[in-house]
Amino acid sequence: MDNNRKYILQFAIILVGLIYCIKLFQIQFLDDTYGPAAEDNILRKIRDYSYRGVIYDKKGRLLVHNDPVFDLMVVPRQASVKDTTRFCSLLNITREDFIVRMETAREFDLFQPSVFMKMLSMKDFARFQDFLVDYPGFYPQARSLRGYNHSSMANALGYVGEISKRMLENDTTGSYKQGDYIGISGLELEYEKELKGQNGVKYKMVNVRGVEKGPFKEGKRDTLSVAGLNLTATIDLDLQQYGEWLMEGLAGGAVALDPQTGEVLSIISSPSYDPASLSGRRFSENFAELTMDSLKPLFNRAIMSVYPPGSTFKPLQALIALQEGVIQPREQIFCSGGLVGDHAPAGYYDVFKAIKMSSNNYFYIVFKRIINQELSPNTFIDSRLGLEKWNEYLRGFGLGQPVGIDIPNEKGGQIPSPQLYNRIYGEDRWKWSTINSISIGQGEISISPLQMANFAAAIANKGYFYTPHIIKEIGNTGKPRPEYLTKHYVGIDTVHFAPVIDAMESVVNEGTGFRAQIPGIKVCGKTGTSQNPHGEDHSVL
Amino acid sequence: MNKIDWLVVSTYLVLVLLGWLNIYAAVYDEELQKGIFDLSLNSGKQFLWICTSMVIIIVIMTVDFRFYDSFAYIVYGLIMLMLVFVLFAGTKVAGSTSWFSIAGFRVQPSEFAKFATALALAKYMSKVNYKLSNFNDLLVTGAIIVLPAVLIIVQGDTGTALVFGAFVLVMYREGLNPTILVIGLIAIALFVLTLVIDQKILIIAVLVVGALVILLGKKKWKRIATIVAGMLIVISVIWSVDYFVNEILKPHQQNRIKALINPEADPLGYGWNVTQSKIAIGSGGLLGKGYLQGTQTKFDFVPEQSTDFIFCTLGEEQGWLGTTLVIFLFVFFMVRIVHIAERQKETFARVYGYSVASILFLHFMVNVGMTIGLFPVIGIPLPLFSYGGSSLWAFTILIFILLKIDAHRMQVLVRH
Numbered sequence: 001m002d003n004n005r006k007y008i009l010q011f012a013i014i015l016v017g018l019i020y021c022i023k024l025f026q027i028q029f030l031d032d033t034y035g036p037a038a039e040d041n042i043l044r045k046i047r048d049y050s051y052r053g054v055i056y057d058k059k060g061r062l063l064v065h066n067d068p069v070f071d072l073m074v075v076p077r078q079a080s081v082k083d084t085t086r087f088c089s090l091l092n093i094t095r096e097d098f099i100v101r102m103e104t105a106r107e108f109d110l111f112q113p114s115v116f117m118k119m120l121s122m123k124d125f126a127r128f129q130d131f132l133v134d135y136p137g138f139y140p141q142a143r144s145l146r147g148y149n150h151s152s153m154a155n156a157l158g159y160v161g162e163i164s165k166r167m168l169e170n171d172t173t174g175s176y177k178q179g180d181y182i183g184i185s186g187l188e189l190e191y192e193k194e195l196k197g198q199n200g201v202k203y204k205m206v207n208v209r210g211v212e213k214g215p216f217k218e219g220k221r222d223t224l225s226v227a228g229l230n231l232t233a234t235i236d237l238d239l240q241q242y243g244e245w246l247m248e249g250l251a252g253g254a255v256a257l258d259p260q261t262g263e264v265l266s267i268i269s270s271p272s273y274d275p276a277s278l279s280g281r282r283f284s285e286n287f288a289e290l291t292m293d294s295l296k297p298l299f300n301r302a303i304m305s306v307y308p309p310g311s312t313f314k315p316l317q318a319l320i321a322l323q324e325g326v327i328q329p330r331e332q333i334f335c336s337g338g339l340v341g342d343h344a345p346a347g348y349y350d351v352f353k354a355i356k357m358s359s360n361n362y363f364y365i366v367f368k369r370i371i372n373q374e375l376s377p378n379t380f381i382d383s384r385l386g387l388e389k390w391n392e393y394l395r396g397f398g399l400g401q402p403v404g405i406d407i408p409n410e411k412g413g414q415i416p417s418p419q420l421y422n423r424i425y426g427e428d429r430w431k432w433s434t435i436n437s438i439s440i441g442q443g444e445i446s447i448s449p450l451q452m453a454n455f456a457a458a459i460a461n462k463g464y465f466y467t468p469h470i471i472k473e474i475g476n477t478g479k480p481r482p483e484y485l486t487k488h489y490v491g492i493d494t495v496h497f498a499p500v501i502d503a504m505e506s507v508v509n510e511g512t513g514f515r516a517q518i519p520g521i522k523v524c525g526k527t528g529t530s531q532n533p534h535g536e537d538h539s540v541l
Numbered sequence: 542m543n544k545i546d547w548l549v550v551s552t553y554l555v556l557v558l559l560g561w562l563n564i565y566a567a568v569y570d571e572e573l574q575k576g577i578f579d580l581s582l583n584s585g586k587q588f589l590w591i592c593t594s595m596v597i598i599i600v601i602m603t604v605d606f607r608f609y610d611s612f613a614y615i616v617y618g619l620i621m622l623m624l625v626f627v628l629f630a631g632t633k634v635a636g637s638t639s640w641f642s643i644a645g646f647r648v649q650p651s652e653f654a655k656f657a658t659a660l661a662l663a664k665y666m667s668k669v670n671y672k673l674s675n676f677n678d679l680l681v682t683g684a685i686i687v688l689p690a691v692l693i694i695v696q697g698d699t700g701t702a703l704v705f706g707a708f709v710l711v712m713y714r715e716g717l718n719p720t721i722l723v724i725g726l727i728a729i730a731l732f733v734l735t736l737v738i739d740q741k742i743l744i745i746a747v748l749v750v751g752a753l754v755i756l757l758g759k760k761k762w763k764r765i766a767t768i769v770a771g772m773l774i775v776i777s778v779i780w781s782v783d784y785f786v787n788e789i790l791k792p793h794q795q796n797r798i799k800a801l802i803n804p805e806a807d808p809l810g811y812g813w814n815v816t817q818s819k820i821a822i823g824s825g826g827l828l829g830k831g832y833l834q835g836t837q838t839k840f841d842f843v844p845e846q847s848t849d850f851i852f853c854t855l856g857e858e859q860g861w862l863g864t865t866l867v868i869f870l871f872v873f874f875m876v877r878i879v880h881i882a883e884r885q886k887e888t889f890a891r892v893y894g895y896s897v898a899s900i901l902f903l904h905f906m907v908n909v910g911m912t913i914g915l916f917p918v919i920g921i922p923l924p925l926f927s928y929g930g931s932s933l934w935a936f937t938i939l940i941f942i943l944l945k946i947d948a949h950r951m952q953v954l955v956r957h
Contacts, residue, residue, distance in 0.1 A: 005714050009898060010879045012710075016906050017872035021865050023913050027823040028861040034823025038857075041820065042836045207840035214571070 040111050042205045043216055044075070047177070049143050050197030053228035055157070055187065057237040058263075058472070064157055064188075067147035069280075070125040070140040074116035076106040078208075079137030087135065090128045091117060115179065119145060119281045136211075143181075146188075151274040152240050155300035156267045156407055156470060158186020159278035175199075186300070187231070187470060190406050194474050197228030229475035234263030243268045253301030253449040255468070259457035262466025262484060264405070267450075269301040303405060306413040306446035311358045313441030315459060315500045317366055318351050320393045322496035326369035327351065329499045335361035340440075355503035360440050367439030371432045380428040384418045387435070391417045396490040397455040397465075399447050404467045406481065413447040420444060455490075459504070462497040464489045544948040545602075546881060552874045553925065553940060557594070557933070559867065560851065560926035561587050562832075567847040567854040567928075569833050583847045583928045590930040594937040601941045606949040609660060609942050610889050617661035617685075623650040624692040637697040651701045652935035654689040656942065659896035661685050662708060666715055667888035673716045682712065699794070700919040707903035711895045715888075728778065735782040736798060747775050797917040814850075817842045818912045822856030822864070829860030847928040849920050852912045867926075871905050881943065887953050890946045897943045901936075 027034065055064040072091070079102070081087045088098050101116055108114040116138065120128070125140060132138060146160050163171075163182045176182065180199070183192040200223040203216035215222065243254060247270035256265040277286040290298050299305070321327045332348040344359035354362035371386035372379065394400060400415030414420070416438055421430045424444075437443035450468060458465040469484040479485070565577040565584035579585045623641075627650050631638040640647045662685050665671070671678055690705040713722055734743060751772040755765055786795055799812075821837035830836070835857035838846040843853045856864050875898050882894025901924050908923040910916030922932045 005716075006883055009710055009714065009895070009902070010876050013872055013875045013879070013898075013902055016902075017868050020868055020909055020913065020915075023915060024822070024856070024861055024864045024868075027819060027913060028825055028856065028864070029827050031823055034820050035826065037820045038824030038837050041817075041842050042840055205836065205840065208842045213840060 042207070042213075044113060044204045044206045044212070046202045046204060047141065048200035048202055048223075048225040049141075050199050050225040051227040052144065052146070052160070052181070052197060053191075053195040053230045053475075055231045055233055055471075057233050057235045057240075059236065060232075061237050062149055063153065063233055063235065063237065064275075065147050065149070066144035067121075067279075069119045069121055069143050069145045071115050071143055072117040072120060072125075072128070073113040073139050073141050074102070074105050075111065075113045075137045076102065077110045077137070078206075079105075079135070081135055086131070090131060091120075092124075093117070113139070113141075115141075119143070121280075146275075146279040148275045148279075150237065150241065151276065152237065152244055152272075153235065153267070154272045154275040154278075155269040155298070155302070156186050156235075157275055158188035158190075158407075159184055159275065160188050161278070161283060185298075185409075186407055187233075189408050191231055191471060191474070194231065195228040198226040200225035231471045231475075232473035233470050234258070234261075234265065234472045235267070235470060236265050240266040240268070242266075244270065244272065251295060251301070253303070253305055255302050255450045255453035257453045257457045257468055259460040259465065261472075262457070262468050263472055264468050264470045267302045267407075267470065269299070271295045271297045273297040300407065300409070301449065303407055303410040303448055303450045306411050306448050308443065308445055309441040309447050309452060311360075311441060312452060313445070314355055314358065314363050315504060316394065316397060316455060317363050317370070317439060318355060318500050318503075319459070319492050319496055320390060321366045321370055322351070322499075323393070323492045324370055324373070324389070326373065327366055329496075333362060333365055335359055335365065340364055351499045352503040352506070355500060356506045358507075363439050364436060367436060368432050371435075378428075379431050383431040383435075384428070386432075387416065387418050387421070391415055393491060396488075396492075397451075397458055398467075398488070399451050399455065403451055403454050404483065405450060406469045406471055406484075410450065411448055413451055414444060415447075416444045458490050459497060459500060462494045462501075463492055544951070546877070546944055546947055549874065549877055549881065549940070549944060552870060552877070553937075556867075556870055556874065556925040557591055559855075559870075560923075560928075561591060563851055563854045563858075563926065564847045564928045566833050566835060566858055567838050567851060569839060571833075586930070587928050587933070590933045593930075594933055597934060597937055598941050601938065601945055602948075604945070606945050606952075609893075609946060610664065613660035613664035617657045620650060620654050620657035621688060621692065624654060624689060624696070627651075628692075628696060631696070639693065639696040639698045639701070646930060649929075649931035651689070651693045651696065651698060652929075652931040653938070654693065655704060655900050655935060656939040658686060658689050658705065658708070659893055659900065659939065660942075662711065662896060663889045663891075663893035666892045671888075673712060674718070698920075700921045703907070703919060704900060704903055704921060707899040708896065710899040710902070711892060714895050715892060731775065731778050732782050735779050736786070740779060740783055743779055744776055747772055747779070797919070814844050814918050815911070815914050817844070818850055818853050819914055821853040822913060825857040825860040825863075827861050829856075829858045829863055832858055834858060845920070848922055849908065849927065850912055851923055851927045852909055856912070868909070871901075871924075875901050875905070878940075878943065881947050885947070885950055887950075890943075890950065890953075893946065894943050897939050900939065 052066060054062060054066065057063050081098075084095060084098060088095055093101075105114045105116060120140075129140070132140070148157075160181050161184045163176050163178070163180050167182060168176055168178060175196075175198070177199075183189040183195060188195065202219070202222045205213040205216050207213055239256065243256065243266045247254060247268050250270050252270055254266075254268045256267075257263065258265055273290055277290075318327075322329065327333070329352075330350050332350050333354075334346075334348050335342075335344075336346050340360045342360040344354075344357040344361070346361075349357070349359050349362045353359070354366075370390050372382050373386055374382060375385050376382040391400070394415045399413060400417075401412040402410040404410075416435065421435060421444075424430070425434060435443065438445045454465055454468055457468075464487045466487060467484055469480055472480045472484075474480065561577075561584060564587050565582070568583050569575075575582055577584045578588055580589075627641060628638055630641065632640045632642045632647065634640050634647070639651050640649050662682065665681060665685060673679055673682070686705050686708045690702040693699075693702040693705075709717070709722070709725075713719070751768055755768055758764060786798060790798070817837065821835070821843045824830070824837060825835075835854055837843055837857055838850075838854045843850050846854060852864070852867075855867060859866075878894060878898040878901065882891050882898060885891040885894055904921055904924045907916050907919050907921055908927075911918050922929055924936045925933065
């Protein structure tokens with residue numbers, strides 16, 4: 001008998017034991033992929049979506065609220081649909097659609113849930129819910145969509161949508177995940193940080209069939225969602241709807257401000273759309289339709305369209321001239337009517353009469369006095385210095401740059417500067433006579449309805465304005481953003497406003513703006529007609 | 542009584558106890574709040590099996606030690622009859638007709654065939670003038686082993702049948718020509734290589750190696766002919782493996798082999814068991830998740846978690862320390878049994894002892910190996926650890942017959 005054979009079996013036993021210990025050491029200690037894989041198996045991450053803040057109007061009526069919806073989630077590995085026909089008819093989808101959706105979910109991850117069907121309304125979901133037990137691997141995820149009790153103010157409110165890949169990549173806060181909703185335009189975008197709140201996550205253990213087995217580690221890793229802040233707007237929904245009714249069928253923008261606070265009472269862009277159409281499952285179709293619309297309903301004309309102000313610009317010219325001392329309040333200037341075409345007859349005009357009658361010739365002369373103050377014997381240099389000064393005043397009124405309203409993408413319009421004319425005509429190749437069309441608000445000058453409302457407010461306040469804003473209260477602070485609490489002085493002394501305001505009052509009561517009369521309220525205004533669809537503005541004192 | 546090998550007895554008890562605790566952990570459900578003795582749980586039933594095993598031990602130890610030698614063939618014959626009988630009267634469970642259902646409990650005769658075969662083999666190999674080099678002796682020996690294996694395969698339980706391969710180790714110890722073993726090992730190596738490496742590449746490699754051997758060695762006709770013949774055999778084996786896997790094996794058997802080679806290729810299909818088993822064990826880490834704290838096994842990610850995959854519960858909850866300790870216990874247990882076998886004066890006792898060690902070794906190697914992805918998934922239990930009455934009884938009988946014989950080793954007259 002071979003004596004070595006006595007030991008071979010013992011040797012083999014020890015060898016196998018050793019190999020197994022080493023292999024186990026590798027699996028259990030060196031390889032750290034199994035731990036996460038095990039958690040992947042049993043953990044179901046349930047996003048606890050935060051409640052997005054709602055927006056109230058100034059009287060406490062809801063401008064934007066949340067509607068509960070359900071995303072139907074699926075864990076492909078656990079999903080089992082025995083009767084596809086009933087399943088599909090419950091969800092109102094075709095069999096092909098079902099197959100595509102399942103395949104998409106499977107490709108995403110077999111063990112982790114993904115969205116099978118988005119945004120089922122309460123009604124749709126209720127129909128499906130009774131049968132949910134028959135479909136293991138499917139479960140609902142509560143979410144909310146923006147809802148509206150009215151169809152107003154769509155452009156200013158903006159809309160909320162699913163975060164895009166690019167937005168996710170650019171997100172530096174790291175607080176967004178795929179499938180999250182984010183404010184995309186209007187107030188929803190501007191106040192995204194405040195409205196959003198914080199999503200939470202719950203970890204639940206599930207067995208291989210997807211049956212929940214209670215919280216993971218007693219819920220130690222769970223986080224609760226934090227609701228977003230509610231906002232209160234300065235908008236009066238009634239006034240807003242009245243304004244929109246007035247603007248129906250017209251293309252243009254209008255803004256009504258409370259001059260004492262800078263609060264926007266209504267902000268109208270026409271034509272508009274129903275804000276509800278950009279919330280929910282039909283978002284993509286509706287969005288495409290709105291984008292294709294030749295009337296551009298998505299374009300917020302109140303802040304993004306700029307028009308030459310026309311005659312509405314005249315009070316500003318008067319104020320600048322008074323401040324510069326180039327005219328006196330009662331100074332009579334003879335206007336022959338020959339300089340430029342005019343509705344106003346020839347004769348003597350002072351500031352009051354010129355504004356009331358909207359005399360083009362008067363403001364030609366006034367503008368020449370502002371521009372050419374004979375600071376330099378060279379008429380070109382003189383014009384440049386004059387224009388610089390003039391430009392400065394207008395910037396003080398918030399023109400030529402965005403005013404800073406709390407809606408993104410505001411346009412600043414254009415107030416001509418020496419640089420602009422240098423570009424157009426060449427340096428020292430232009431003088432008053434080259435640019436005089438801007439004296440009556442025509443030519444290279446453009447402002448938005450918002451800016452127009454804003455300078456009117458500054459006139460009403462006799463020299464200052466608050467930056468227009470739509471949100472007057474964030475959360476329960478009682479306050480808007482701090483920048484909306486500072487007065488901006490326009491750089492014109494209070495005394496100069498009296499004749500201008502008087503004139504504007506008479507415009508409404510006796511002059512070109514008689515249609516804006518409101519019994520019992522002192523209304524001041526200035527009409528204007530220029531080549532573009534007109535921007536209307538009123539300021540209430 | 543003081544002749545009993547208490548080391549083996551105590552290790553046996555420790556393993557049975559640990560197994561029982563792990564069975565409870567595998568089926569434990571926090572929500573149900575059922576105790577370890579609850580008869581609706583596998584742990585409660587296993588407790589009954591353990592108690593009855595104690596009775597069996599007492600019976601075995603009281604029976605005269607010469608009984609096993611004398612009645613070896615009768616026991617073997619009876620069990621073979623049961624193996625045949627079960628084909629007609631048995632209950633089909635998971636595709637195998639290997640169970641008798643008696644009063645709610647199920648008995649699996651194939652488990653008992655192991656010790657019966659061991660007894661018969663020991664009896665036959667201890668006959669006068671027995672020589673493995675004698676063709677007739679070899680033939681009968683082979684028949685004793687192959688008969689139960691074939692009957693079990695007919696029942697549809699290939700896994701259990703494979704265990705009878707363990708007797709090759711016994712035959713080797715008793716003087717089997719090692720060339721047979723070597724050829725067997727080469728065949729296995731080729732089999733694995735064919736599955737892992739592309740067939741064409743493998744054939745080219747064989748041809749190149751063969752050509753080199755011919756060119757570098759002496760150029761004698763006879764030698765070249767032998768090498769060419771060898772190459773032809775190897776190539777035909779490679780071809781036949783392919784044929785064997787794709788044509789002869791059943792799909793679920795093919796999948797078990799594929800799962801071993803590359804479980805990641807289809808983690809939800811044929812790779813599921815291996816993948817989940819490794820996840821469960823691997824997630825245990827160094828120290829484990831703690832007793833009853835495992836999740837993979839309890840939430841049914843691991844299949845058969847209280848029977849064939851009981852090692853996963855251990856790995857997940859007790860970590861590397863736990864698995865290493867249990868492996869150490871098994872290795873110690875088996876080495877000790879080989880030691881006992883070697884100290885027998887009688888061939889019968891030695892062969893029987895070797896059979897016990899070999900069967901335990903094969904079970905251990907295949908069962909633990911499959912849970913960590915080193916062996917294909919073959920449904921055989923981890924001895925003494927896995928849930929199952931037949932299995933526990935059969936191993937208890939297997940081991941304690943040896944202990945009984947060993948206790949009386951000084952009383953036998955040795956023939957030479």
